[in-house]
Every structure is written in C-alpha cells, then in structure tokens.
Amino acid sequence: MSSDLGAIKLPSSLRAEQRGAVAILRLHRAEKRNALNDTLVQGLMAFFDTLPAEIRAVVLAGDGEHFSAGLDLTELEERDVFGGIAHSSSWHRAFERIQFGKVPVVAVLHGAVVGGGLELAASVHIRVAERSAYYALPEGSRGIFVGGGGSVRLPPLLGVARMMDMMLTGRTLGAEEGQAIGLSQYLVDEGAGMAKALELAEHIAGNAPFTNFAVTHMLPRIAAIDPAAGFAAEALTAAIAQGEEEAKKRLKAFLEKRGPKVVRR
Ligand code: 1HE
Numbered sequence: 001m002s003s004d005l006g007a008i009k010l011p012s013s014l015r016a017e018q019r020g021a022v023a024i025l026r027l028h029r030a031e032k033r034n035a036l037n038d039t040l041v042q043g044l045m046a047f048f049d050t051l052p053a054e055i056r057a058v059v060l061a062g063d064g065e066h067f068s069a070g071l072d073l074t075e076l077e078e079r080d081v082f083g084g085i086a087h088s089s090s091w092h093r094a095f096e097r098i099q100f101g102k103v104p105v106v107a108v109l110h111g112a113v114v115g116g117g118l119e120l121a122a123s124v125h126i127r128v129a130e131r132s133a134y135y136a137l138p139e140g141s142r143g144i145f146v147g148g149g150g151s152v153r154l155p156p157l158l159g160v161a162r163m164m165d166m167m168l169t170g171r172t173l174g175a176e177e178g179q180a181i182g183l184s185q186y187l188v189d190e191g192a193g194m195a196k197a198l199e200l201a202e203h204i205a206g207n208a209p210f211t212n213f214a215v216t217h218m219l220p221r222i223a224a225i226d227p228a229a230g231f232a233a234e235a236l237t238a239a240i241a242q243g244e245e246e247a248k249k250r251l252k253a254f255l256e257k258r259g260p261k262v263v264r265r
Helices: 038-049 082-098 116-122 150-158 162-169 175-181 193-207 209-224 227-243 245-255
Strands: 014-019 020-029 057-062 104-107 110-116 126-130 134-135 186-188
Touching: 014 038, 020 038, 020 193, 038 082, 057 193, 082 116, 104 116, 104 193, 110 116, 116 150, 116 227, 126 175, 126 193, 150 162, 175 186, 209 227, 209 245, 227 245
Parallel strands: 020 057, 057 104, 104 126, 110 134, 126 186
Antiparallel strands: 014 020
C-alpha cells in the first residue's frame, strides 16, 4: 500500500492497495459474505472522501465468493422512525461520495450482489460482472425496504417493473440477464473481472480529469433535467472542458499526428 493511500484509516473490513494511478478497494469481510455494517459503510465514506490526488480511478471488489450480501442483518435493531431515517441517510451520504466523488469507480461483481450490495453496485460508474454474479432485492422477504438509494439509482438500470418484480417475488437476475438489460456494462469469465476492471480503470485514469468529472457529475444530472436546461448545462460544460489546458494539449497532439486514433476494442 502506498504511503498516501495508507494514510486513510480504514476498518478491518476494507482493504486498499495502489497500482499506479488506480486504487483497489476490497470489501474484506468474506466470512460474513461482505455484509455491510455501519463501520464498513463509514469506512467507504472515509476512503472516497480522502482519496489522494494522485489516484485517478478506483476499482471496488469483494473478497471471497460474493460481492456483498447487503445490509448486515444483525444490525437491524429496533429503530424508531427518526433512527431509521438517520441510518438510511448515512448510507445515502456514503454512496453519494462514490457516485459523485473525486474519481470514476469500476466495480467487479461476482456471486451475490444483493440488497444493499446491489445498491452499492448501483452507485459506481462501470460494472464488470463475472458469470457467477446474480442480483436480488430480498428486502421484501425481510420485511424492509431499500434504504441505500436503491429506489433512486436502480430504476434507471433495471426499470421500475423489474425492480417491483424482484422486490415482490424474490426473483433473481443472472449475470447474463444483468448484462442484457445494461445493469453491467461488461460480462467476463469467472476470475477475469479484476483484470478487466484494472484495464478499464487504467484507461479512465489516463483521461483528462475534467472530462472524467463532467462524465460522472454533469452527465447524469443533465440527463435528469428538462431538455432546455440540459442543453444550456451541456454547452457550459463543453466550453469549460475545451478551455482546459489538458484539452488543448490533447487536440494539438492529434492534429500533429501524435495523438491516439480511435481503435476498435
Ligand atoms: C450475514 C448476511 C447478512 C450472510 N447480514 N450476516 N441481505 C440478505 O437478505 C442476504 C442474506 N444472505 C444470504 O442470503 C446468503 O448468506 C448468501 C446467498 C449471500 C451467501 O450464502 P452462503 O451459503 O455463501 O453463506 P451463509 O452460510 O448464508 O452465510 C455465511 C455467514 O455470513 C453466516 O454467518 P455465520 O456466523 O453463521 O457463519 C451468515 O449469517 C452471514 N451473513 N449474509 C449478516 N446480510 C440499506 S437497506 C439494504 C437492505 C438490504 O440489504 S436487505 C438484504 C439483506
């Protein structure tokens, strides 16, 4: 672990390592199937809040046979309404740091990606699924509701009808189904997820930082507002991007035949 990443104080349920400009963050609680307890969720927030500037992309993965079994059900103590709101809000704050954080995040999904684990996966930017991945929302059978931002982030990925089906009937989606509907952007063989995620993260880390910011912060917001405001926001974002030194350097390199061509991958 580099000294900079090492300075971030993480709970024992999270492990971080650095590969150049990419940080790998692992859910390190395989004995509990990477169930998300409060300490782990606070650790996620601390990690994404205090990422050193040299880190340009993050890969998030789960140790063991599963990405995450979701909410740690041993923590489902009796809460009053306000306690429940505070708990859900603490997940919202942590996952917001991922979705609208400093750098793009690529997740490797395998085994169970369920409940809060699926909500966590929904907050990243690129999802690489291995063939063992399956998706479920068992909240219905546990008598609870999604609380980690799932009702906001999952409908654009799954559709409301499919999410209702999963929550009401316990239906699970396999990795192929997840890929077919666009829940994962990549589907790879078992064990190949980390290598693919690292390849993607290294590419992302090489992008102009403002473009990565515009894609992760501006694009989803522009897509959610009315078209008239969207066109104005897009024009401003594009103007800021092209005014950046980094863009000028890259365009000049291309025009002088030094920049990369678009290659089919
Ligand atoms: C857990 C949890 C957990 C496992 N909280 N301890 N999430 C769920 O409803 C999913 C519940 N978990 C499962 O259905 C299964 O564990 C799995 C399909 C994920 C994995 O099965 P398997 O056979 O590999 O493992 P296991 O034997 O069931 O579990 C191993 C241990 O992990 C065991 O503890 P042990 O002390 O007996 O060894 C389990 O109790 C423990 N474990 N999952 C606590 N979730 C913000 S709102 C979000 C709402 C939700 O996320 S609801 C969905 C909750």
